[in-house]
Amino acid sequence: xxxxxxxxxxxxxxxxxxxxxxxxxxxxxxxxxxxxxxxxxxxxxxxxxxxxxxxxxxxxxxxxxxxxxxxxxxxxxxxxxxxxxxxxxxxxxxxxxxxxxxxxxxxxxxxxxxxxxxxxxxxxxxxxxxxxxxxxxxxxxxxxxxxxxxxxxxxxxxxxxxxxxxxxxxxxxxxxxxxxxxxxxxxxxxxxxxxxxxxxxxxxxxxxxxxxxxxxxxxxxxxxxxxxxxxxxxxxxxxxxxxxxxxxxxxxxxxxxxxxxxxxxxxxxxxxxxxxxxxxxxxxxxxxxxxxxxxxxxxxxxxxxxxxxxxxxxxxxxxxxxxxxxxxxxxxxxxxxxxxxxxxxxxxxxxxxxxxxxxxxxxxxxxxxxxxxxxxxxxxxxxxxxxxxxxxxxxxxxxxxxxxxxxxxxxxxxxxxxxxxxxxxxxxxxxxxxxxxxxxxxxxxxxxxxxxxxxxxxxxxxxxxxxxxxxxxxxxxxxxxxxxxxxxxxxxxxxxxxxxxxxxxxxxxxxxxxxx
Numbered sequence: 001x002x003x004x005x006x007x008x009x010x011x012x013x014x015x016x017x018x019x020x021x022x023x024x025x026x027x028x029x030x031x032x033x034x035x036x037x038x039x040x041x042x043x044x045x046x047x048x049x050x051x052x053x054x055x056x057x058x059x060x061x062x063x064x065x066x067x068x069x070x071x072x073x074x075x076x077x078x079x080x081x082x083x084x085x086x087x088x089x090x091x092x093x094x095x096x097x098x099x100x101x102x103x104x105x106x107x108x109x110x111x112x113x114x115x116x117x118x119x120x121x122x123x124x125x126x127x128x129x130x131x132x133x134x135x136x137x138x139x140x141x142x143x144x145x146x147x148x149x150x151x152x153x154x155x156x157x158x159x160x161x162x163x164x165x166x167x168x169x170x171x172x173x174x175x176x177x178x179x180x181x182x183x184x185x186x187x188x189x190x191x192x193x194x195x196x197x198x199x200x201x202x203x204x205x206x207x208x209x210x211x212x213x214x215x216x217x218x219x220x221x222x223x224x225x226x227x228x229x230x231x232x233x234x235x236x237x238x239x240x241x242x243x244x245x246x247x248x249x250x251x252x253x254x255x256x257x258x259x260x261x262x263x264x265x266x267x268x269x270x271x272x273x274x275x276x277x278x279x280x281x282x283x284x285x286x287x288x289x290x291x292x293x294x295x296x297x298x299x300x301x302x303x304x305x306x307x308x309x310x311x312x313x314x315x316x317x318x319x320x321x322x323x324x325x326x327x328x329x330x331x332x333x334x335x336x337x338x339x340x341x342x343x344x345x346x347x348x349x350x351x352x353x354x355x356x357x358x359x360x361x362x363x364x365x366x367x368x369x370x371x372x373x374x375x376x377x378x379x380x381x382x383x384x385x386x387x388x389x390x391x392x393x394x395x396x397x398x399x400x401x402x403x404x405x406x407x408x409x410x411x412x413x414x415x416x417x418x419x420x421x422x423x424x425x426x427x428x429x430x431x432x433x434x435x436x437x438x439x440x441x442x443x444x445x446x447x448x449x450x451x452x453x454x455x456x457x458x459x460x461x462x463x464x465x466x467x468x469x470x471x472x473x474x475x476x477x478x479x480x481x482x483x484x485x486x487x488x489x490x491x492x493x494x495x496x497x498x499x500x501x502x503x504x505x506x507x508x509x510x511x512x513x514x515x516x
Contacts, residue, residue: 005050005122006030010040010066011084012058016107020053023111029118037061041069044076051122053105053114056085056096064099071100080121084109182216182223183367184360188352191498195349196220200227206299208284208344209322210487211351214401217322218282220349224320225278233277238270241286248291250307253298259308271304275315284344285325285336292337299343319344326485350491354396354403362388364400368407369419381411383419390421393431402427459484459492464501467515472505474512 007029009020017033024031032047034040037058044052052070056063063083070076082103083096093104102124103117182189182196199207200223207224209217218237225235243251250259254269270279281287287295298304299319305312321344330336354361365383373380387410396402410423459482466481467473473481478489493513496502502513 004028004030006032006047007118008032008034008040008043008047008049008052010034010037010052010058010063011055012036013055016055016084019109020114023109023114024118027115027118037063037066040066044070044079045073048076049079050125051118052079052081053118054081054083054101056083056087056092064095067096067099067101078125080125082117082121182219183364184357185363186357186360187495188357189360191495192220192349192351195347196223196227199224199347199349202347203228203230203318206318206344206346207320208327208341208346208348209320209351210327210348210490211322211324212353212399213324214399215351215353216400217324217351218280220351221278221280221320221322225280225318228278228318230277230318234274235278235280236270236274237280237282239282241283245288245290248288249294252291252295253304254306254309256306256308259306263308266306269304269306271298271315271317272313274317276317278318278320281319281321281344283323284321285323285327285330287336289335289337292340296337296340296343299340326487328479328486348487348490350487350494352491354399358392361391361396361403364403365391365407368404369411372404372408372411376411378411378416381414381416381419383410384421387419387421387424390424390426390430394426395428395431397428460496460501463492463496464515467502467513472512472514473502 007024009017009031010033011017011020012035014035017035021031021033032043032049034043037060040052040054041061043049054063054066058066061069063085067081067083070079070081077100080102081100082105083101084105084107085092085096086107088106096104102121105114105117182193199205207221209220211217221237222235225231238251249255250263250267250269252269252271254267254272255263257263257265298315302315302317303312304315327336327341331338331341354364365388369383370380391403391406398405406425409425410419413423413425414420462481463473463478466477470477473493475486475489475493478484478493479486482489482492493502497504497513500516503516505512505514
């Protein structure tokens, strides 16, 4: 319950105090009295009355002096003061108001007037206090809104900076991993670039990249991503063979806090991390069979459910998978699901080994030497013609990756001088320059090493001859004829088709080729 207002009455005449007390005794107000200025100041400081009725003519401290002291103190300056005096001249009234009073009563006092003046100034004081409190609330609200605006501006600036940074990074990534990163002028590279450009425009088509280790499968996958409309979204690379089987679900689909021991917080899986962008699944042929069914389901409906969660989440992800294993053999051995293979192989890209595009080796060698010399702060080295010829005769089991490592070794070993054959670190013997016949103790039936280009031509001629004799040829027949995997057979058939030698009939698994 709110206490009644406290009124302090100050007058040095007891009879005047009695009159005022009688006036206010039944008004519902609480009353305090003082007979001199010093007592009035002490009571005002200690009790903080809501209003003071103050006589002007008092000994020692006059009413004007008391009022001025009240207004000089931060504790009492807001207490309204009404002066009481028998003097009615204007000069005295002006001095009273100048000292800080809010009103002026002329003696003899009238009860109704005193009550009316007191109630008026109590109401004004109450309204003033409410206004001050409301202003304080508004200031707090304004400060809070200003802080929110500042935080929002900071967030927007940070977001804009992040967008600018992301755009710059995306542009840098696109430059690093774009089509310009492909070095070569062979027909195989030209065909590959045409395929990459087409896949950059087909942003929803899943891609399966096949090829030996070191041929650049991830480079192709990144080029497909960074040249597409998904380039501003994440490219998430995952090595399927490096993920423990018991953590595969959580890694791919995420988990909620407490889903299992060690799950101390929610975590997004690879699919959610790549939402809007591309998920690159390297070594897809080594994915555990138990995970393949779950991956197939996500590819079919685009929905993932975190481990321990109940709320499914929609994702928009393009999957580019890569492997160096013979997928058809894995499928026939029941080690890889055929339905998953067809989901992944919306389009299949076969990367030829470096030995089948020997004409690109000098360009690649010079490119790597230039790149590595700039990274090491060295002058661009010269490589001798005999060294280039030796590189051209080497079969590169490690493909482009091995060539880059060889260039780095040669750059260091040459110590700034011309790179010769002696600076090249070959892991296996190089084919002799003038000989194509080499005795093999391991296999007496095969004593001739055939250059890569000659072997490739022989394979193509065999395919053409078979199609001419049988009237048609498909991938399975090409694999059996050449004793190669699905990817190699697909590459040769597509190559002959692009060169106008074979005509393609049908689509996907039902396709076959005939002589034009």
